[in-house]
Amino acid sequence: MAGKASTRIGVLALQGAFREHRQLLAALGAEVREVRLPGDLAGLDGVILPGGESTTMARLLTEYALWEPLRAFHAAGGALWGTCAGAILLAHSVLGAPPQFGGRQDSLGLLDVTVQRNAFGRQINSFTDALPVRGLDTPFPAVFIRAPAFVKVGVGCTVLATARDQAVMVRQDRVLATAFHPELTGDTRLHAYFLEDVVQNKVVNK
Numbered sequence: 001m002a003g004k005a006s007t008r009i010g011v012l013a014l015q016g017a018f019r020e021h022r023q024l025l026a027a028l029g030a031e032v033r034e035v036r037l038p039g040d041l042a043g044l045d046g047v048i049l050p051g052g053e054s055t056t057m058a059r060l061l062t063e064y065a066l067w068e069p070l071r072a073f074h075a076a077g078g079a080l081w082g083t084c085a086g087a088i089l090l091a092h093s094v095l096g097a098p099p100q101f102g103g104r105q106d107s108l109g110l111l112d113v114t115v116q117r118n119a120f121g122r123q124i125n126s127f128t129d130a131l132p133v134r135g136l137d138t139p140f141p142a143v144f145i146r147a148p149a150f151v152k153v154g155v156g157c158t159v160l161a162t163a164r165d166q167a168v169m170v171r172q173d174r175v176l177a178t179a180f181h182p183e184l185t186g187d188t189r190l191h192a193y194f195l196e197d198v199v200q201n202k203v204v205n206k
């Protein structure tokens, strides 16, 4: 397939589960680069913001001066995919920020959702679900680790999966967000979806 082998994807590598994303993207033939500095974004078609700890990642985005370059990357047509903590970073508003942050935390504001951190309760911090995802023939093995949920979804967003009555996968044009970790099971279907549909900005079938 033309384009696929030459698709250049960056994985934000400040903290969290970025190596697993690298491996799956490379297995699909994408050219992968770790992103730590604004200059690392040059020439990329898409960027993945991995899971980890969103408060720590937000602090590092400030330290490495990456907030505005990431917004500019999106404005210039770049695709973004946030997984778990990365999805929190993409949201317009974040609920459940720690009290020492005054209950609020910074986000990129590129996805018209309100995200609730740790939405699935303390007692069930982690679980795996055979998750039906729109567009996939069989359920996706989704790993939820202290996962957020998209509790308000704007009209421009399409919900692609729900778990326990909560939206857990949402797309708005070139921005994709999953509350779970799609990089931990070796299933490449969502990475393929990012490369083939989101990066190419193919329309979501309503």
Ligand SMILES: NC(=O)CC[C@H](N)C(=O)O
Residues within 6 Å of the ligand: 050, 051, 052, 053, 054, 055, 083, 084, 085, 086, 088, 117, 118, 145, 146, 147, 148
């Ligand atoms: N697995 C994860 O990325 C967890 C996200 C974490 N609970 C946060 O709010 O940042």
